Amino acid sequence: QPGSPALSLRVKTLDGEFVYQAHTARANFSVLFHAFTNKSGFLECMWSTGSSIRDLVNELPDQTQLVFMSLDETAPDDVKWMKYQIEKEVMRSKKKDLLSRLHFVPIPVYELGNWIPDLLYSWRCRPCNCGLNQAVFNSPGWEMPIVVKRLDARYDWLMKYWSLDTYLVKDAGDGCKTVPEVKGAVAWVSEEGNCSYFVKVKNMEQSGAAGVLVYAGPGKAIQDMDCIGTECYYRLNIPAAMVHFETDVMDALRGQKQLNVSFQKTFSPNNFFGFDMEGKLAETGCFLYPTFKFLVWQAQWFVYEGSLLEKLTKPAYVVNIFNDTIMQGDKGAVATVELPKDISSFDKLELDAALSCPGTRDKTCPHWDHTVQLYVCCENDTSYCNLELGRWITAFCRRIGRWLTDVSPLIPLLNSTKCTFRMKTVPWAMAWMPSLNLRFSKSSQ
Ligand SMILES: *[C@@H]1O[C@H](CO)[C@@H](O)[C@H](O)[C@H]1NC(C)=O
Ligand SMILES: *[C@@H]1O[C@H](CO)[C@@H](O)[C@H](O)[C@H]1NC(C)=O
Ligand SMILES: *[C@@H]1O[C@H](CO)[C@@H](O)[C@H](O)[C@H]1NC(C)=O
Ligand SMILES: *[C@@H]1O[C@H](CO)[C@@H](O)[C@H](O)[C@H]1NC(C)=O
Ligand SMILES: *[C@@H]1O[C@H](CO)[C@@H](O)[C@H](O)[C@H]1NC(C)=O
Ligand SMILES: *[C@@H]1O[C@H](CO)[C@@H](O)[C@H](O)[C@H]1NC(C)=O
Numbered sequence: 001q002p003g004s005p006a007l008s009l010r011v012k013t014l015d016g017e018f019v020y021q022a023h024t025a026r027a028n029f030s031v032l033f034h035a036f037t038n039k040s041g042f043l044e045c046m047w048s049t050g051s052s053i054r055d056l057v058n059e060l061p062d063q064t065q066l067v068f069m070s071l072d073e074t075a076p077d078d079v080k081w082m083k084y085q086i087e088k089e090v091m092r093s094k095k096k097d098l099l100s101r102l103h104f105v106p107i108p109v110y111e112l113g114n115w116i117p118d119l120l121y122s123w124r125c126r127p128c129n130c131g132l133n134q135a136v137f138n139s140p141g142w143e144m145p146i147v148v149k150r151l152d153a154r155y156d157w158l159m160k161y162w163s164l165d166t167y168l169v170k171d172a173g174d175g176c177k178t179v180p181e182v183k184g185a186v187a188w189v190s191e192e193g194n195c196s197y198f199v200k201v202k203n204m205e206q207s208g209a210a211g212v213l214v215y216a217g218p219g220k221a222i223q224d225m226d227c228i229g230t231e232c233y234y235r236l237n238i239p240a241a242m243v244h245f246e247t248d249v250m251d252a253l254r255g256q257k258q259l260n261v262s263f264q265k266t267f268s269p270n271n272f273f274g275f276d277m278e279g280k281l282a283e284t285g286c287f288l289y290p291t292f293k294f295l296v297w298q299a300q301w302f303v304y305e306g307s308l309l310e311k312l313t314k315p316a317y318v319v320n321i322f323n324d325t326i327m328q329g330d331k332g333a334v335a336t337v338e339l340p341k342d343i344s345s346f347d348k349l350e351l352d353a354a355l356s357c358p359g360t361r362d363k364t365c366p367h368w369d370h371t372v373q374l375y376v377c378c379e380n381d382t383s384y385c386n387l388e389l390g391r392w393i394t395a396f397c398r399r400i401g402r403w404l405t406d407v408s409p410l411i412p413l414l415n416s417t418k419c420t421f422r423m424k425t426v427p428w429a430m431a432w433m434p435s436l437n438l439r440f441s442k443s444s445q
Pocket of ligand 1: 038044078081219220244
């Protein structure tokens, strides 16, 4: 489970071996693992887009090691291709030393013989970072349907998902002008032509299409269809996805045969996980778009968390307020505690706050980003009662969050040896489990 100590690991790589020694003390690096599969349009796009790899090369923190694997039988070729994709960008960057922190495993995941496959299969997730989005074509006379990978256009400019219906497919050329014949059908549109993805989808919506499938030119990769500039001010209301060119699909359309398409998601093992700086297993969050930025952000979180834990080793007088306490509803989390009598001898107060939630995985955490507020009310000094001592924001559907916040100027709010602390977020949110320590110290020390 996330949070358990990672076990030692030794795997063969293109350049030798990757060895990880399980440790009890804090390491000075974190590790991120990625298991690629070319059965995913999302991952194909992530690895084929220059800007995605450039972000990985330029923004990955120095304290991060990366291990790349493949779930497919083509693993040796896959990881060589992945290495080549990265090397191209490394040549153009100043990060020549990056390659020494990247490890490419040429053995398919299903032949690893260690605990990694078990983790990838049991951390199967929904809705992000795994699962194969597919389009299924059917035509009279075919023995078998044709199932292809697809990458849906981002939800932020197309406010519509595919339904479970079966749609007819109609050819719409390059989609750069309206095509009345596609009314009620899914438009089959080439990526060519002198117009943007937005214009293609808009033209098809105006033609009455139920959805759009844009196909990549032969030999070209699936791309992340996005709006550009002012296009993004308009909301389109039909779903769209990108797929590869399919000869049989084209032949059926050209031959005026009936052609149907439906949309499905096939479950798959997880494609990402990590070891944090403490050597604990970690999830990597929800990759909304096919870019390595999301992996970089996870690596940055590990670095941040590592340096925060380092700061916590400094001596302080610690008062525990919450310890994985359920915070939910109007009441929130409430605790009354005894504070040190000699509080006036401290001039520094830090809030060490962490958020977790019931369950063991990110998916059991509340959705949405909400404000969390901490109020304090001390006995015998009601003039300061229920003033705000701290404020945070929850991470969207992530079982993480840790902050060390200096609130020294608010020490006078704690004007008693007995104070009641209340931490709350919006009452309708699912439960969080905050932990909170007050850290009193003397700034001269
Ligand atoms: C991934 O699959 C596409 C077709 O589905 C193919 O064109 C491409 O070469 C493949 N990439 C790799 C690295 O195998
Ligand atoms: C295609 O869809 C139509 C209506 O949605 C249905 O009547 C027909 O049987 C389907 N054909 C195939 C080959 O699935
Ligand atoms: C493509 O469209 C733009 C603007 O609509 C136009 O300026 C340009 O000349 C066109 N290019 C070609 C090759 O048609
Ligand atoms: C929080 O609870 C856990 C489990 O009950 C315990 O091990 C830990 O010491 C507690 N932490 C604090 C700060 O009280
Ligand atoms: C608060 O006031 C009550 C009586 O008014 C007193 O018994 C108690 O000791 C006081 N507590 C503190 C922390 O000053
Ligand atoms: C509370 O405030 C009063 C007046 O400012 C001060 O004399 C007293 O020491 C304070 N008590 C505590 C516990 O900080």
